[in-house]
Amino acid sequence: MSDVPASVLNPRFAAAMNDPGQRAKIAQKGQNWIRDKLREERFCSKVLPLESVTYEEVQVSVNHEAPTIIVPLEPEARAMTMSFRGEPSVRLIEAARVEMAFITVASEVYQKDEGELVIYQKMDMPITKLIEDNTVFTIQAIQDREFLLHAESAVQALQAEANGVAAAPVLNGTALAGLTPPVEYSVKKSELARIDVSDTGTPWPFQISDWVSLVQIMDSRQLRCEMVLFPESDWDGVMQWTTQDMGSPLKSETVKSGYVHNELNGRKYARSNKSDILRPGNVYGFTNHEFLGKFRRLTETKFYVDKQFRTIKWQAWEDVAMLLANVASLGKIELYSGDATAHDTDSIRVNVIPLEEEAISPTNNRVESGIWYPRVVNF
Amino acid sequence: MQTYFRLYEDLNRARRLDRAFNAANKVFTVPTSANPLIEGEWFEIDNSVTTEQYKRGTGALPSVPLFLEKGRPEMQITGKGTFLFGYDWIADTKVMVTTSLDEGLMLKVGNVTIDSLARSGLVYHDGTGTDWVVGYVMRLPANNGGWLRFQRLSPFRLS
Numbered sequence: 001m002s003d004v005p006a007s008v009l010n011p012r013f014a015a016a017m018n019d020p021g022q023r024a025k026i027a028q029k030g031q032n033w034i035r036d037k038l039r040e041e042r043f044c045s046k047v048l049p050l051e052s053v054t055y056e057e058v059q060v061s062v063n064h065e066a067p068t069i070i071v072p073l074e075p076e077a078r079a080m081t082m083s084f085r086g087e088p089s090v091r092l093i094e095a096a097r098v099e100m101a102f103i104t105v106a107s108e109v110y111q112k113d114e115g116e117l118v119i120y121q122k123m124d125m126p127i128t129k130l131i132e133d134n135t136v137f138t139i140q141a142i143q144d145r146e147f148l149l150h151a152e153s154a155v156q157a158l159q160a161e162a163n164g165v166a167a168a169p170v171l172n173g174t175a176l177a178g179l180t181p182p183v184e185y186s187v188k189k190s191e192l193a194r195i196d197v198s199d200t201g202t203p204w205p206f207q208i209s210d211w212v213s214l215v216q217i218m219d220s221r222q223l224r225c226e227m228v229l230f231p232e233s234d235w236d237g238v239m240q241w242t243t244q245d246m247g248s249p250l251k252s253e254t255v256k257s258g259y260v261h262n263e264l265n266g267r268k269y270a271r272s273n274k275s276d277i278l279r280p281g282n283v284y285g286f287t288n289h290e291f292l293g294k295f296r297r298l299t300e301t302k303f304y305v306d307k308q309f310r311t312i313k314w315q316a317w318e319d320v321a322m323l324l325a326n327v328a329s330l331g332k333i334e335l336y337s338g339d340a341t342a343h344d345t346d347s348i349r350v351n352v353i354p355l356e357e358e359a360i361s362p363t364n365n366r367v368e369s370g371i372w373y374p375r376v377v378n379f
Numbered sequence: 380m381q382t383y384f385r386l387y388e389d390l391n392r393a394r395r396l397d398r399a400f401n402a403a404n405k406v407f408t409v410p411t412s413a414n415p416l417i418e419g420e421w422f423e424i425d426n427s428v429t430t431e432q433y434k435r436g437t438g439a440l441p442s443v444p445l446f447l448e449k450g451r452p453e454m455q456i457t458g459k460g461t462f463l464f465g466y467d468w469i470a471d472t473k474v475m476v477t478t479s480l481d482e483g484l485m486l487k488v489g490n491v492t493i494d495s496l497a498r499s500g501l502v503y504h505d506g507t508g509t510d511w512v513v514g515y516v517m518r519l520p521a522n523n524g525g526w527l528r529f530q531r532l533s534p535f536r537l538s
Contacts, residue, residue: 063380063410064448101452146457356430 033125036364038273042140044147046270047227047286048295048322058298059099069100071294073325098325102298105142106317107135114310128314135316136301141361145277145354147295147322151284152353154327155186156341162186170345173197173337187332188213196337201348203281203335205237206230208245210333214285215267217331225267225285225331232273233280234335235259276355276362281336287329296321383493384419384444385471385526386463394465395446397457401425401432405458410450414496417449419474421488421499421513422462433460435499436488438510441534442499444470466533469517471526474500477519486514486529501527511536 058067075095080088110131120127159168162185169175169182173196176182176189190213192204215225238259243251253260262268272278286292298319305314324330338346340353354360366372386393400408400422407416422433423440436442443462447454454460476491480503487510491500504512511534518528 064451066452068452099452101456103453103456 033123033130034365037361039134039137040273041137042144043229043270043272043274043278044144044322045295046268047147047229048289048293050295050297050320052300053296053298055298058102067102067298069294069296069321070097071100071323071325072097098323100294100296100321100323102296102319102321103146104317104319105139105146107138107315109313109315111311111313114307114312117312128312132303132314132316135303138361139301139316139318141274141277142357143318143320143322144272144274145357145360148277148284148354150322150324151330151332154324154330155284155332157327158186159183159341167343168341170339170343171334171341172199172339172346174199175339186217186328186330187334188217189337190333190335193335193337199338199346199348201281201336201338201340201346201351203234204337205240206234206283206333206335207237208241210283210335211265214283214331214333215265218285218287218329221328223287223291223329226288227286228264228267228269229278229284229286230269230271231275231278231280231282232271233275234283235269235271276360279352279354281334281352282340283333283335285331285333287326291326292329293322293324293326295323380448382448383417383473384446386446386468387470388465388468392465393446393463393468395461396464397459397461399430399432399459401428401434404434408450408454408458408460414498415449416445416447416454416460417474417493417498418445418447419472419500420445421474421501422460423488433462437499438488438502441511442488442513444472444531463531466531469528469530471523471528472501473526474498475520475527476500476502477521477527479503479505480516480519480527482516482519484516485512486516487512501529506537509536509538 053069055067057069059070061068073096075093078091082088112128117128156168159171159182160166162183163169168187171182171184171187171189173189173194176184176194177197190204190210191207196204211228214228218225239254241251241254245251246254289295298321299317301316301318303314303316305312307313334340334352336348336352338348338352340349342349355362399405400416404416404422406412407414409415416435421436421442421444423436423442425432425434426440433443443464446461446463474491474493475486476489480486485504485506486501487504488499489502489510491498491502493500501514504510512532513534514529514531516527517530518526520527
């Protein structure tokens with residue numbers, strides 16, 4: 001933050017818009033406003049590192065106007081035993097390819113009348129800079145949502161395949177307690193969830209046995225789970241791990257300072273407080289990105305400001321492409337006993353899948369509903 | 380690449396907004412599906428669901444045209460189409476039926492056959508019934524290289 005006060009910032013911002021040559025970003029100072037939430041950077045880039053691509057790297061389609069990237073997958077290789085007189089089978093080499101397409105993730109178009117902008121000067125609040133900063137987080141939150149929707153589709157696709165059905169079968173405590181429980185191939189219930197036949201969406205604490213269960217999903221496929229993604233509230237369950245789970249020194253340290261290490265069992269982990277996207281009770285495991293997919297950016301985040309007469313408008317956007325090519329390279333542990341498949345047998349799905357785009361990042365404060373304390377009303 | 384719709388308007392004035400397809404129509408975002416969505420088809424709100432989702436138009440509700448080509452990757456990825464929500468713009472379309480059309484006459488959304496498949500396109504509105512008027516004819520296909528030129532109107536009903 002610079003030392004430019006908001007009393008100078010807002011009219012200077014408005015003044016800069018009068019000069020077509022100047023679309024300068026103005027730094028902010030201080031903080032005279034109440035924040036609503038703790039905003040995070042995207043977690044999907046911790047699983048799939050974001051890399052920029054140039055226009056030279058994209059492909060052109062004869063069927064549509066959108067740029068894409070062709071991504072090849074590693075071809076299979078086999079060996080066999082034979083006698084001295086035998087000869088091996090022949091394989092015509094070819095590598096599977098998939099197309100990765102770009103989408104635009106954009107903020108709303110923000111508008112303000114030049115005259116109204118200066119009232120924020122009186123409140124010492126650089127509103128334009130605030131919105132600009134928060135917009136970046138909002139765009140990344142939508143990318144996280146897209147990532148999780150694709151991850152969920154991937155794990156459920158292999159669930160369906162493993163069970164020999166078109167759609168992943170019902171997976172809840174009751175089904176697992178039945179005579180023919182579904183195969184838990186890419187989605188597993190946690191130890192406490194699987195014995196809970198009340199089939200609800202309430203998460204049970206994450207136990208160390210659940211960690212083992214999750215990493216085994218990939219470790220059993222000639223892959224290795226390298227990154228585990230936790231909702232922040234479920235990560236807090238680590239505090240409940242016993243001395244027997246962690247050892248006395250680590251337990252003491254954890255009770256005092258929280259779990260401060262970057263790895264657990266030799267695997268990295270990431271946590272997110274975006275409970276509207278990574279809903280509590282859903283813990284995902286991923287391999288190294290080389291075995292999983294790609295995340296590419298065609299344009300850096302762009303921020304454009306325009307002024308027409310007295311109205312100032314601004315918007316941000318980013319063009320990205322995401323691909324989960326190897327659907328076997330991820331798995332999921334559900335800490336709740338209810339059914340989260342498309343069947344939604346227990347009517348909990350709305351509580352365990354990412355919220356709709358329009359509902360992302362709901363406001364915490366209730367000021368617009370008239371709720372704050374002590375409440376003083378002037379007119 | 381075959382095209383079915385050409386817009387003659389400043390893109391920023393045409394008010395392009397992305398909205399979700401309903402489950403049935405989401406399947407048709409794939410170009411190899413049984414009846415893929417094409418640019419220039421008209422869509423109306425599916426009022427049988429609680430969230431804002433769109434389906435191929437019937438004329439019974441106000442409709443908006445799709446502004447993405449068949450099989451557009453973003454459409455397949457997001458399950459959303461880009462629709463033109465603005466009014467008074469001018470466009471050429473092949474997603475239409477010429478029966479009874481003449482310059483200046485009203486248009487509504489109805490069933491049209493394009494590439495042997497049933498789509499939602501522009502048809503003649505005879506001024507009766509409760510279907511919404513969405514535009515009027517500016518130039519007939521016979522005089523416009525096979526394209527129907529029309530002006531989009533703010534939708535209204537005559538009864």
